[in-house]
Structure formats: C-alpha cells, structure tokens
Amino acid sequence: MSEKILEKAIENYLNIDSAIITLVTIGLITIITIIAYSLERRISKRSPVLNKVSVHLIEGVAIAFSMVMLEKIFFILNSGSINNGWLYANAQLTILLYCMYLMRNKITLLINLAMPLLYYQAMIFKRFDNKTLPLFIISYLVLIVIILYIYNQTEKLQDKEWKYLGMQTLFGLAWWVLLWTDHTFPAYEIINMLIVFLIYMSIIRFCAKKLQDTMLNYNDLQIQVNYDELTGVRNRANLDKTAKEIYDTYSKEDVPLTVSMFDIDHFKNFNDEYGHSTGDEVLKHVAHTIEREMFLTDAKGQLFRFGGEEFIIIFRGKSPTECTSIITDLRNTLVNTPLILNGQCLNITISFGVSKLASKDTDFDDLFNRVDQFLYQSKNAGRNRITVEGTTHNFDDLTT
Structure with a gap:
C-alpha cells in the first residue's frame, strides 16, 4: 500500500x-x-x-x-x-x-x-x-x-x-x-x-x-x-560619466546646457578653528541644503561633489540667465539657514562660476575650465559672489 x-x-x-x-x-x-x-x-x-x-x-x-x-x-x-x-x-x-x-x-x-x-x-x-x-x-x-x-x-x-x-x-x-x-x-x-x-x-x-x-x-x-560617501550627492566619477554623455547630446542640439561650479568660502577656517569633524558637517549641510532646495523648487539641477569643498551643478535646458536666478535663490536659502553645531551658529557663504556650453567647445573640459576660471574670478573679487560668462555680481545686489 x-x-x-x-x-x-x-x-x-x-x-x-x-x-x-x-x-x-x-x-x-x-x-x-x-x-x-x-x-x-x-x-x-x-x-x-x-x-x-x-x-x-x-x-x-x-x-x-x-x-x-x-x-x-x-x-x-x-x-x-x-x-x-x-x-x-x-x-x-x-x-x-x-x-x-x-x-x-x-x-x-x-x-x-x-x-x-x-x-x-x-x-x-x-x-x-x-x-x-x-x-x-x-x-x-x-x-x-x-x-x-x-x-x-x-x-x-x-x-x-x-x-x-x-x-x-x-x-x-x-x-x-x-x-x-x-x-x-x-x-x-x-x-x-x-x-x-x-x-x-x-x-x-x-x-x-x-x-x-x-x-x-x-x-x-x-x-x-x-555617490560621495560623506555628503550623499553624486561624486567625481559620476560627473565624469555624465559629462561625456551631456556633451555628446547637447553639442548636437539647439538646447542650452549650463554648468555652475561653487565652493564654500573660507572653508579652511572651519577646519582650523573648529576641527575637521565640523568641516565635514559644513560640507554635508551645504550639500543637503542645496539638493533639498533644488528638489523642492523643481530646479532640475544635478549636484556633484567635485572634490574638497568644490561642487558642480549641471542645469539641462536652462540658460545662464535662468540659472542665475535659481542659484541666487539657492544661495539665499543657505545663508538664511545657518548651521547650528555644538551651540555655535556657523554662517556659510558660497561663490559661483557659471557658463553655457558653447559651439566652440571641443569637449566638456573646455566648458569646465571656463566655469572654473569664473569661479576663481568670484573668489578674487571678494567671495560670496557669482560670475556669469565673465561678469561678476554681488549676490546682495542681485537680491535687491
């Protein structure tokens, strides 16, 4: 059976x-x-x-x-x-x-x-x-x-x-x-x-x-x-891949592509005065504030940590003029939300360089080098400024 x-x-x-x-x-x-x-x-x-x-x-x-x-x-x-x-x-x-x-x-x-x-x-x-x-x-x-x-x-x-x-x-x-x-x-x-x-x-x-x-x-x-381990935003390796892709696409299209680069003003002072752990918190605060604000305002920008205290934002389909307004709002939000850490109120400002992909650019590096040059122009002019296609502006003047 x-x-x-x-x-x-x-x-x-x-x-x-x-x-x-x-x-x-x-x-x-x-x-x-x-x-x-x-x-x-x-x-x-x-x-x-x-x-x-x-x-x-x-x-x-x-x-x-x-x-x-x-x-x-x-x-x-x-x-x-x-x-x-x-x-x-x-x-x-x-x-x-x-x-x-x-x-x-x-x-x-x-x-x-x-x-x-x-x-x-x-x-x-x-x-x-x-x-x-x-x-x-x-x-x-x-x-x-x-x-x-x-x-x-x-x-x-x-x-x-x-x-x-x-x-x-x-x-x-x-x-x-x-x-x-x-x-x-x-x-x-x-x-x-x-x-x-x-x-x-x-x-x-x-x-x-x-x-x-x-x-x-x-x-x-x-x-x-x-992604960057400290800040959680896209990292340099991701930027390198994205840069090739966007250049191949936008260099053939009649659609604007604007790239901005910014760094944290006097970042070394945060490390020297408060320690490297505070410097890390400043980096995270800036990255999270900028990324959150871009998400909430639908700014359609991609944020990358390039290295150290330097960041890059890529705006697809937007002109430098449109991006100037967006960047000003981002900067104002950061200034109006200081980092409170261990009872200390840390006021943070940032400087920007902004440029659009031009027909003369043979690759993304041409655009990047121009943006990097404009960033240093903002820093040399006193920091807390934005340089758009070679013209430097004080953020306070743009706000008013």
Missing part, C-alpha cells in the same frame, strides 16, 4: 511537467522582481500620485501577464486539457502571494482579492449547490481576511519565520478549500495540494531572496561608485 502511495506521489509531483512549471514560475518571479525593483526606485512618498498609480498599474499588468503565460504554458504541456490542474493552480497562488509580499501596493491587493471571482467562470454561482455555495462564500471571506492581514503586516511577517509560514499555510488552505468547492477531487487531497504549495513558496522564496540580495548588492555598489 505504501509503495503505491509513493509511486502515485512520484507520478504526480516528480515529473517533467512539474519541473517545467516550477522553472517557468521561477523565471516569471525573476522578471516581476526586476520590474518591481526598477520601477519602485523611480518613485518615493513625495512622488506625484499619477506617477505612483502608473508604476503600480504596470506592476499589475506584469502580474496579469504572468498569469496568462502560466495558463498558456500549462495547456501546451497538457495538450489543451485541465489534467494536473493542481500544478497550475499552485504556481498561480505562489505568484499571487509572492507579489503581495514584494510590491505591497493596492493594485496587487485588489488582484488578490478579485482573483477568486475571476478564475474559471467563478461568477456563475448557479453551478454551486446548497452545500457548496455557503462553503465557497465562507472560504472566500476567510481568504479576504487573510489577504488583508498579510498586506498590512508584510514587514512583521517576513521578520518572523513561523508567522510567515503560518500565513502562507492559511492562504493556501483557504484557496484550496475554495477550489475544492468548485471541482471534484477528494477532500483529503487538499492537504497534498497545500504541502506542494508550501514547497513551491519555499523554493520561490529562496530563489527570490538570492535575486534580491544580488540586486541590493548591485545597488550598494552603484551607490559606492557613483
């Missing part, structure tokens, strides 16, 4: 179709994960609602596409029949639950809530008899509670393995009871289906975790390579 059970298990669960569906599911999960990570990096809590909705809709389409792909592949493997439907169902349940853990948005939540009413003519309630309809409704309501709980407690569940496993079990059990009310198979098979679902989830979670770790390590490496 035990040999027959073992043979049946091997026949049902350890076959080529199972292997293919498992590999396809892992592939779809990989695609969904890459899409989700790529899109979620483009939005934040401050992003416009339309941007968030667009991203979440694209993620929803990715889930729907995965469901359709699974269905097509399953029917191809089974020559158009519904044989071994448990295999197909478990793969879909795995994607539904995994995506809810991964994406945590309302589109994914709605897909999970609606799916029991969308599959295989589920809305045709006349197919139920007096016994199965109440069971279907009760199972569906239980599933809704489980889905809502998982959606609201995702982070806590992933921190505790036993809770994570428990909610997976309840999710799978509720779904398989739903499917049992709609299909003819022995009730005890629900346990077998549930075990297979949990195995699926463990395999997918292992693969997804390795993928996520790889992507996070890649992101960390990208941050280390492209």
Whole structure:
C-alpha cells in the first residue's frame, strides 16, 4: 500500500511537467522582481500620485501577464486539457502571494482579492449547490481576511519565520478549500495540494531572496561608485560619466546646457578653528541644503561633489540667465539657514562660476575650465559672489 502511495506521489509531483512549471514560475518571479525593483526606485512618498498609480498599474499588468503565460504554458504541456490542474493552480497562488509580499501596493491587493471571482467562470454561482455555495462564500471571506492581514503586516511577517509560514499555510488552505468547492477531487487531497504549495513558496522564496540580495548588492555598489560617501550627492566619477554623455547630446542640439561650479568660502577656517569633524558637517549641510532646495523648487539641477569643498551643478535646458536666478535663490536659502553645531551658529557663504556650453567647445573640459576660471574670478573679487560668462555680481545686489 505504501509503495503505491509513493509511486502515485512520484507520478504526480516528480515529473517533467512539474519541473517545467516550477522553472517557468521561477523565471516569471525573476522578471516581476526586476520590474518591481526598477520601477519602485523611480518613485518615493513625495512622488506625484499619477506617477505612483502608473508604476503600480504596470506592476499589475506584469502580474496579469504572468498569469496568462502560466495558463498558456500549462495547456501546451497538457495538450489543451485541465489534467494536473493542481500544478497550475499552485504556481498561480505562489505568484499571487509572492507579489503581495514584494510590491505591497493596492493594485496587487485588489488582484488578490478579485482573483477568486475571476478564475474559471467563478461568477456563475448557479453551478454551486446548497452545500457548496455557503462553503465557497465562507472560504472566500476567510481568504479576504487573510489577504488583508498579510498586506498590512508584510514587514512583521517576513521578520518572523513561523508567522510567515503560518500565513502562507492559511492562504493556501483557504484557496484550496475554495477550489475544492468548485471541482471534484477528494477532500483529503487538499492537504497534498497545500504541502506542494508550501514547497513551491519555499523554493520561490529562496530563489527570490538570492535575486534580491544580488540586486541590493548591485545597488550598494552603484551607490559606492557613483555617490560621495560623506555628503550623499553624486561624486567625481559620476560627473565624469555624465559629462561625456551631456556633451555628446547637447553639442548636437539647439538646447542650452549650463554648468555652475561653487565652493564654500573660507572653508579652511572651519577646519582650523573648529576641527575637521565640523568641516565635514559644513560640507554635508551645504550639500543637503542645496539638493533639498533644488528638489523642492523643481530646479532640475544635478549636484556633484567635485572634490574638497568644490561642487558642480549641471542645469539641462536652462540658460545662464535662468540659472542665475535659481542659484541666487539657492544661495539665499543657505545663508538664511545657518548651521547650528555644538551651540555655535556657523554662517556659510558660497561663490559661483557659471557658463553655457558653447559651439566652440571641443569637449566638456573646455566648458569646465571656463566655469572654473569664473569661479576663481568670484573668489578674487571678494567671495560670496557669482560670475556669469565673465561678469561678476554681488549676490546682495542681485537680491535687491
């Protein structure tokens, strides 16, 4: 008897179709994960609602596409029949639950809530008899509670393995009871289906975790390579890459490109008088203030730390005249928000050089050298000034 059970298990669960569906599911999960990570990096809590909705809709389409792909592949493997439907169902349940853990948005939540009413003519309630309809409704309501709980407690569940496993079990059990009310198979098979679902989830979670770790390590490496460790803004290496790209683009277009360079006035005095740790705080304060103000005012400038106390801002599609107004506002914000450190009020000013990419520039270095020259012109004129295309202005005069 035990040999027959073992043979049946091997026949049902350890076959080529199972292997293919498992590999396809892992592939779809990989695609969904890459899409989700790529899109979620483009939005934040401050992003416009339309941007968030667009991203979440694209993620929803990715889930729907995965469901359709699974269905097509399953029917191809089974020559158009519904044989071994448990295999197909478990793969879909795995994607539904995994995506809810991964994406945590309302589109994914709605897909999970609606799916029991969308599959295989589920809305045709006349197919139920007096016994199965109440069971279907009760199972569906239980599933809704489980889905809502998982959606609201995702982070806590992933921190505790036993809770994570428990909610997976309840999710799978509720779904398989739903499917049992709609299909003819022995009730005890629900346990077998549930075990297979949990195995699926463990395999997918292992693969997804390795993928996520790889992507996070890649992101960390990208941050280390492209961003300044102290201030958090783009670094010299990132500037070198960006410089080539913008020169190749804007030297061929009739669109202005303006570059400004600034440094912190008398920065050496902060280090000498208060220590290098204070100097570091001054650098962070300036970088964060300038970057925050550009974000809040939609100035569309890219800030780079060039080295030491020197920074560069690249303005795409803006003329030097437009940038002068923006830079004046940035400087005024910095002056009006002094750094308070250890009971000391540190007043910080900055000097700027500004120039536009010209037709005579043979590469970005020609533009950079001109901007650097204008910066030193501002410093030689007394600091706390801005030099635009060779003409130096006092910020106070521009403000008034």
